[in-house]
Amino acid sequence: MREPVVIAGCGVISAVGCGLESLRVALRENSSGLRPLEKFNPPRFQSNLVGAVPDSFINIENPAWSLANEALQQACAAAQKILSPIPATRIGLVLSTTKANITTLERLAENQPGSETARRHLQADLLAADFATAHGASGPVQTISLACVSGLTAISQGAKLIQRGDADAVLVVGVDALSAFVVAGFTALKAIDPLGCRPFDAARCGLSPGEAGAAMVLVRADFATGDRIKIGGFGSSNDANHLTGPSRDGSGLAQAIRGALTAAKLLPHDVDYVHAHGTGTSYNDAMESLALRTIFGDEGPPVSGSKGMLGHTLGAAGVIEAIICVLAMSGNFLPGTPRLETAAEGTPKNLVREPRFEVQLKNVLKLNTGFGGMNGALILQKL
Amino acid sequence: MTEADLADARLGQRFGRLDLSSRLALLAVAALKINFDEFARDRIGICLAASAGSLTTDVNFWQGRNGIGGPSPTLFAYTLPSAAVGEIAIHFKLTGPNLCFVGAEKIIVPEAMDLIRRGEADGCVCVFCDVISAELAEIISLPPIATARACFLQRVRD
Numbered sequence A: 001m002r003e004p005v006v007i008a009g010c011g012v013i014s015a016v017g018c019g020l021e022s023l024r025v026a027l028r029e030n031s032s033g034l035r036p037l038e039k040f041n042p043p044r045f046q047s048n049l050v051g052a053v054p055d056s057f058i059n060i061e062n063p064a065w066s067l068a069n070e071a072l073q074q075a076c077a078a079a080q081k082i083l084s085p086i087p088a089t090r091i092g093l094v095l096s097t098t099k100a101n102i103t104t105l106e107r108l109a110e111n112q113p114g115s116e117t118a119r120r121h122l123q124a125d126l127l128a129a130d131f132a133t134a135h136g137a138s139g140p141v142q143t144i145s146l147a148c149v150s151g152l153t154a155i156s157q158g159a160k161l162i163q164r165g166d167a168d169a170v171l172v173v174g175v176d177a178l179s180a181f182v183v184a185g186f187t188a189l190k191a192i193d194p195l196g197c198r199p200f201d202a203a204r205c206g207l208s209p210g211e212a213g214a215a216m217v218l219v220r221a222d223f224a225t226g227d228r229i230k231i232g233g234f235g236s237s238n239d240a241n242h243l244t245g246p247s248r249d250g251s252g253l254a255q256a257i258r259g260a261l262t263a264a265k266l267l268p269h270d271v272d273y274v275h276a277h278g279t280g281t282s283y284n285d286a287m288e289s290l291a292l293r294t295i296f297g298d299e300g301p302p303v304s305g306s307k308g309m310l311g312h313t314l315g316a317a318g319v320i321e322a323i324i325c326v327l328a329m330s331g332n333f334l335p336g337t338p339r340l341e342t343a344a345e346g347t348p349k350n351l352v353r354e355p356r357f358e359v360q361l362k363n364v365l366k367l368n369t370g371f372g373g374m375n376g377a378l379i380l381q382k383l
Numbered sequence B: 001m002t003e004a005d006l007a008d009a010r011l012g013q014r015f016g017r018l019d020l021s022s023r024l025a026l027l028a029v030a031a032l033k034i035n036f037d038e039f040a041r042d043r044i045g046i047c048l049a050a051s052a053g054s055l056t057t058d059v060n061f062w063q064g065r066n067g068i069g070g071p072s073p074t075l076f077a078y079t080l081p082s083a084a085v086g087e088i089a090i091h092f093k094l095t096g097p098n099l100c101f102v103g104a105e106k107i108i109v110p111e112a113m114d115l116i117r118r119g120e121a122d123g124c125v126c127v128f129c130d131v132i133s134a135e136l137a138e139i140i141s142l143p144p145i146a147t148a149r150a151c152f153l154q155r156v157r158d
Helices: A020-029 A063-078 A103-109 A116-120 A124-134 A147-163 A180-188 A251-264 A282-296 A314-331 B020-030 B055-063 B083-092 B105-117 B134-140
Strands: A005-014 A091-096 A141-144 A169-176 A212-220 A229-238 A273-275 A363-370 A374-382 B044-050 B098-102 B123-132 B145-154
Touching: A005 A020, A005 A063, A005 A147, A005 A314, A020 A314, A063 A124, A063 A169, A063 A212, A091 A124, A091 A147, A091 A314, A103 A116, A103 A180, A103 B055, A116 A124, A124 A141, A124 A169, A124 B098, A141 A147, A147 A169, A147 A212, A147 A229, A147 A314, A147 A363, A147 A374, A147 B098, A169 A314, A180 B055, A212 A314, A229 A251, A229 A314, A229 B083, A229 B098, A251 A282, A251 A363, A251 A374, A273 A314, A282 A363, A314 A363, A314 A374, B020 B055, B020 B083, B020 B123, B020 B145, B044 B083, B044 B105, B055 B123, B055 B134, B083 B098, B083 B123, B098 B105, B105 B123, B105 B145, B123 B134
Parallel strands: A091 A141, A091 A169, A273 A363, B044 B098, B044 B123
Antiparallel strands: A005 A212, A005 A229, A141 B098, A169 A212, A229 A374, A363 A374, B123 B145
16 A cells, blocks of 8 residues: 655746735636737747746746746745655655756857856756755655656656655646747747637637746655645556647547556546646647547546646646646635637537536546657545 | 667658657667567556756757748757657557656666556666757757667566
8 A cells, every 4th residue: 555645735836926826816717817928929929928927026047947946935835834844855856847947048049148057957957956955855856857748747756756765755846937949939830829728619729838837745644634635646658649749539648547547546437527738729639538538428527727827838737737626626616717718529518617616526637748649647636 | 879870770761850869769779679569558668868858959949040930840849858758659659658857867767667566567668868969068068978778677477
């Protein structure tokens, strides 16, 4: 019997503001944080509508550090009582990121100055090491970079480190900052919706780039008290189909969901809510809908997605979206799907457009998929 | 595997279009000569670590930003360290679990063993990519290198 691992504290900074409360309010109001940002104006970029954190929170030379550091501070403060008796050597850290401090590369290419630290943080593993030092984690440190499944994989790795006895607590932090590099890349792929991301909408035509820092403190269950949410299980798979496009039949994501359900010892009908990847790209939403139908049939659990609120935050997405699930479970509500107007044919019947309140969520399924055919499914459970 | 090994390598029509890390990784796995037909493909995981992530490809991608038509969409797909994982999965049709780390090689085998011990996979392809171009070497103050190596772990059969 593996020791349960629970979430002891969370922290977040995103397009809807700094702190859990700003995210909670945005979720309850179903609002969107997408806004135009001049530096991403067309025609160089496909759209300037992005999920940007207010400038006042960003160190322009090292945005990844400022975003993740803020989230880590919040999460560690929330879990302070639980963390304080744990020796630093028993606290680990897992970083999830796709591009670390890639803006340094942009600055160097334009012959702009860059500090040694900003240059060092181009390397994601060194960024992780510096977070660990700054936040008193001298246990194992890992850096996960598995496309848009990085965040869920990082949470799973954090739980594994604790279950293996390598740590008693693990700080999981996901981060990616908005950059010309990434927005130009998605522009090159013609993957950005000029009108803003509309997950599962009939008129959807792409994602909206976003940025965020999101962190959670994982601990062995016996360290925490009160209402607790545990990492129930994780499933991972690869479509083995195409580098940038999802499989058309959803079989890879369905395989990952089955893996997560098996690990959590659950059956499909036990799942109370699914928080989707929901990028707003035509093929991904269609694939995800097919995978959900494969597992749950036509009448599945409620499904919603948050990228119309936050944009696609890449390495932070899995962590911040898992935190959304935690807020929903602890606040007894179902998040809506901001910016969804008309649900596309074939999308889940129980798509949640507006938030629903007074609901009890015991078992929640969080999904992410990514370039390279990666699929991840994470189960969160109330203990 | 090094860049010298790439000269005569032919691993399908797409091989020449992959970035350097993905080509080296694919070649290193192919050199293992594993008969994956002996396994259920959904029970084979891939665990990869890249010493410098995808920074070499990142530099190449960003150098093309001012070209006609802007940066390359094809190259953008390789500006993720896990692109090599995807290429290995596609080439060998491996649909099991994936892990991709940025950093040192030592993490790979213990994590692959853990995947097998936990019952998430029956076997795991382990790959280490150490690719630092001359341009990147100047930025991060590490020596240029281009190598990949692989091994395969599997559950002991009764």
